[in-house]
Amino acid sequence: MAYAVVAPLVVLFLILYSRRKSRQYPLPPGPRKFPIVENLFQIPSGGFLWLDYAELCRKYESDIIHLSALGNSIIVLNSAKTASDLLEKRSSIYSSRPPTVMLGELMGWGSTLIFRPNDDSWKSQRRIINQALPPTDPKRFHPKQLSATHDLLRVLPHSDNLIRDFSRWAAAFIMDVTYGLDAAEAQPYLPTAVAALDSMATAGTPGAFYVDQIPILKYVPEWFPGADFKRKAREWSDLRVKMTETAFNVTKQRMAMGTATQSLTLAALEQIDRTQDLTSQEDIIKKASVTAYGGGSDTIVAALGSFILNMLMNPEIQIKAHEQLEKVLGPGDLPSFSDEPLLPYITAITQEALRHNPVTPLAFPHELTQDDIYEGYFLPKKSIIMPNVWSILHNEEDYPNAEVFNPSRFLDADGKMNSKVKDPANTAFGFGRRACPGKHIALGSLWIAVASILTCYSIEPELDEHGKPVKPKAEWYPGPTLFNHPLPFKCRFVPRSRDVEASLGVSLI
Numbered sequence: 001m002a003y004a005v006v007a008p009l010v011v012l013f014l015i016l017y018s019r020r021k022s023r024q025y026p027l028p029p030g031p032r033k034f035p036i037v038e039n040l041f042q043i044p045s046g047g048f049l050w051l052d053y054a055e056l057c058r059k060y061e062s063d064i065i066h067l068s069a070l071g072n073s074i075i076v077l078n079s080a081k082t083a084s085d086l087l088e089k090r091s092s093i094y095s096s097r098p099p100t101v102m103l104g105e106l107m108g109w110g111s112t113l114i115f116r117p118n119d120d121s122w123k124s125q126r127r128i129i130n131q132a133l134p135p136t137d138p139k140r141f142h143p144k145q146l147s148a149t150h151d152l153l154r155v156l157p158h159s160d161n162l163i164r165d166f167s168r169w170a171a172a173f174i175m176d177v178t179y180g181l182d183a184a185e186a187q188p189y190l191p192t193a194v195a196a197l198d199s200m201a202t203a204g205t206p207g208a209f210y211v212d213q214i215p216i217l218k219y220v221p222e223w224f225p226g227a228d229f230k231r232k233a234r235e236w237s238d239l240r241v242k243m244t245e246t247a248f249n250v251t252k253q254r255m256a257m258g259t260a261t262q263s264l265t266l267a268a269l270e271q272i273d274r275t276q277d278l279t280s281q282e283d284i285i286k287k288a289s290v291t292a293y294g295g296g297s298d299t300i301v302a303a304l305g306s307f308i309l310n311m312l313m314n315p316e317i318q319i320k321a322h323e324q325l326e327k328v329l330g331p332g333d334l335p336s337f338s339d340e341p342l343l344p345y346i347t348a349i350t351q352e353a354l355r356h357n358p359v360t361p362l363a364f365p366h367e368l369t370q371d372d373i374y375e376g377y378f379l380p381k382k383s384i385i386m387p388n389v390w391s392i393l394h395n396e397e398d399y400p401n402a403e404v405f406n407p408s409r410f411l412d413a414d415g416k417m418n419s420k421v422k423d424p425a426n427t428a429f430g431f432g433r434r435a436c437p438g439k440h441i442a443l444g445s446l447w448i449a450v451a452s453i454l455t456c457y458s459i460e461p462e463l464d465e466h467g468k469p470v471k472p473k474a475e476w477y478p479g480p481t482l483f484n485h486p487l488p489f490k491c492r493f494v495p496r497s498r499d500v501e502a503s504l505g506v507s508l509i
């Protein structure tokens with residue numbers, strides 16, 4: 001009886017207390033909120049969202065701003081300090097993911113690691129990846145990374161579709177690591193994966209579909225005028241299912257036949273507890289695997305594309321890189337990972353590619369799981385937190401002349417890595433408990449690709465019908481998307497010498 005009286009009073013007290021707290025502290029600055037619609041028409045939804053958010057932060061002279069509409073509260077963090085203070089130092093309450101209707105519910109991605117809230121399934125999926133890709137043992141993957149990169153070197157001079165060849169390079173490695181499928185076996189899975197990841201990038205962009213702001217729209221039937229998003233969601237969900245199931249089933253069958261090679265999926269299947277529910281354990285493994293496969297494909301392709309485009313635009317940087325490679329490698333040698341300490345300019349180019357055009361300029365949205373107070377501002381529970389990676393990596397104090405692609409910014413006067421300059425990888429791969437678990441393998445794959453391509457080739461503009469070089473243009477996919485990648489472009493990979501032909505076993509000319 002006493003409980004029946006006291007419990008509602010406690011709840012009432014907590015509600016009143018939290019309201020009082022929210023009134024005591026203002027929300028962070030941001031555009032004025034209009035009645036009912038609040039900031040609906042000011043929330044960026046076009047392409048290059050990160051530039052629009054950066055502009056809003058400039059306008060309101062704050063590294064933390066707030067917008068809201070239709071029950072959603074959005075907080076943008078525009079500096080390394082705000083991102084670190086909240087997403088890292090307070091990661092216990094800043095590490096969930098906001099639910100999404102289009103991507104999460106209608107397309108079914110919501111239960112996979114990257115979009116999963118901070119719960120037990122997320123922890124189990126993340127554990128599978130951390131065990132298979134331990135950051136302490138990056139050397140384990142070096143032979144696979146080298147072999148995938150040498151295959152890429154063989155096709156580049158004859159490539160008529162760079163993005164396709166980069167996707168094959170990335171898939172050859174990540175499919176091997178994830179499912180134990182070699183380069184040739186991985187190829188048939190590529191078109192589905194590329195299409196599924198494209199749809200994920202489009203649907204995951206905040207503001208891309210009204211159903212995320214007005215969830216009741218999810219009940220509109222597919223045939224209803226204007227409900228094209230429902231047809232898209234169904235087709236894109238089919239792609240997700242195909243991408244999740246097919247390669248997983250191959251590994252499972254091979255395991256049963258005793259022919260499976262070492263992989264993330266195999267290692268997790270071997271650890272299944274046969275006394276517990278098998279279907280739910282397999283489901284977790286499937287989801288962890290498909291996220292590793294997805295996370296390690298388009299991201300790396302975008303980073304490599306950005307590197308090539310920047311080399312095309314900056315021939316003088318290539319010349320410097322060639323000079324350092326010539327000093328360190330003998331004629332006919334291809335670089336290996338052990339050369340890294342002797343090739344700081346190559347490392348600097350890789351870092352600058354990640355900084356200048358970050359692949360995920362808003363990382364991935366985090367969700368705040370309880371009310372918080374920061375620097376005198378009230379940050380409401382369930383806010384969507386958007387760290388502006390682009391702004392952090394284009395901050396003039398840390399990276400003077402940030403708009404210029406300049407690898408030398410990472411080197412000291414002796415040409416060695418300058419530890420005083422912030423490593424962009426600490427930002428480009430996200431924050432806190434949700435930071436990218438594939439960071440170390442991504443960095444390895446990129447470094448060896450950059451070093452190997454520059455060893456073998458000079459990246460040069462296309463020639464027109466008169467044999468004159470066509471002036472290259474740097475154009476970026478205008479979105480809306482969460483991924484930043486160059487639009488398809490053409491260039492020539494001109495072999496620098498025939499010395500490496502023996503190492504690659506092909507004629508490059």
Ligand code: HEM
Nearest residue numbers: 114292295296299359360363364429430431434436438442
């Ligand atoms: C250049 C390459 C890559 C970039 C720029 C990148 C970037 C990111 C970013 C920004 C996040 C979100 C972090 C956050 O929420 O704060 C993330 C998450 C993730 N990445 Fe990567 N990534 C790359 C490569 C990879 C690779 C090779 C893998 C393979 C395992 C991978 C797997 C994942 C997974 C599974 C997550 C989800 C983590 C979670 O939500 O707990 N990524 N990545």
